[in-house]
Amino acid sequence: MLKLLIGNKNYSSWSLRPWILLRHFDIPFEELYISLNAANFADVVGRYNPALRVPVLIDGELAIWESIAICEYIAERFPQHAIWPRDATWRAQARVVSAEMHAGFAALRNHWPMNIRAILPGHPPEGQVKRDFERIAAIWHLALAESGGPFLFGEFSAADAMYAPVVTRFATYQVDLDFELQRYCDTVLGTPAMIQWSEAARAESEVLNDEGHEPYASPIPALRQA
Ligand SMILES: N[C@@H](CCC(=O)N[C@@H](CS)C(=O)NCC(=O)O)C(=O)O
Numbered sequence: 001m002l003k004l005l006i007g008n009k010n011y012s013s014w015s016l017r018p019w020i021l022l023r024h025f026d027i028p029f030e031e032l033y034i035s036l037n038a039a040n041f042a043d044v045v046g047r048y049n050p051a052l053r054v055p056v057l058i059d060g061e062l063a064i065w066e067s068i069a070i071c072e073y074i075a076e077r078f079p080q081h082a083i084w085p086r087d088a089t090w091r092a093q094a095r096v097v098s099a100e101m102h103a104g105f106a107a108l109r110n111h112w113p114m115n116i117r118a119i120l121p122g123h124p125p126e127g128q129v130k131r132d133f134e135r136i137a138a139i140w141h142l143a144l145a146e147s148g149g150p151f152l153f154g155e156f157s158a159a160d161a162m163y164a165p166v167v168t169r170f171a172t173y174q175v176d177l178d179f180e181l182q183r184y185c186d187t188v189l190g191t192p193a194m195i196q197w198s199e200a201a202r203a204e205s206e207v208l209n210d211e212g213h214e215p216y217a218s219p220i221p222a223l224r225q226a
Helices: 013-024 041-046 067-077 088-103 106-111 127-147 158-172 179-189 192-203
Strands: 002-006 029-033 056-059 062-065
Touching: 002 013, 013 067, 013 158, 013 192, 056 067, 062 067, 067 088, 067 158, 088 127, 088 158, 106 127, 127 158, 127 179, 158 179, 158 192, 179 192
Parallel strands: 002 029
Antiparallel strands: 002 056, 056 062
16 A cells, blocks of 8 residues: 655645645555654655655655655556546646646745644735745636636646645635635635645644744634534
């Protein structure tokens, strides 16, 4: 069976991507967990990934890291599932915007680190963060307009998995979204896989990065389930 090595569900945004993809498509896998703060993090992760990062997908003797590469591997390994859209044009577009996510938006990711169980209003986007936000908003608007939604390319795909941590950030930081973007976020937050991840994130007690402002009532998934 596949194994997926992940970090803290509250914080590890990269881990969420392949996890939600596998879970959404009901692909069985064993979850291996390591705290991002574990003293033996490098020892454990280094057994599979010389770059010392999670997530890592382990398939027998093969270990795959980098979330976008993991998505591609899952797509090849399980062709019965539309991991990428079946339509060739949409598939290309889904890969483009997923690559943009994988390679970019560093300012937004640094400004709004994933913290699922927190509510942290009062961090409006400015400067490069605002530019990242506007680019993501444009990507989502265009994809949703062309596909008709409810996910970016109609059905849930790897592109939605790649943007899922952004969705949680918008909830955590109470980002003011227009109707379409909010509806898309609510759709992602309302998927059984996302609810499962969020509940597990809320059940974690470890606080990283000296946050110094726990605990919070999480906006996810309770608000979104209403
Ligand atoms: N580009 C990588 C990023 C992976 C990454 O940065 N993972 C973080 C956790 S979300 C990590 O392992 N951090 C541990 C460290 O930097 O020591 C991917 O797509 O998987």
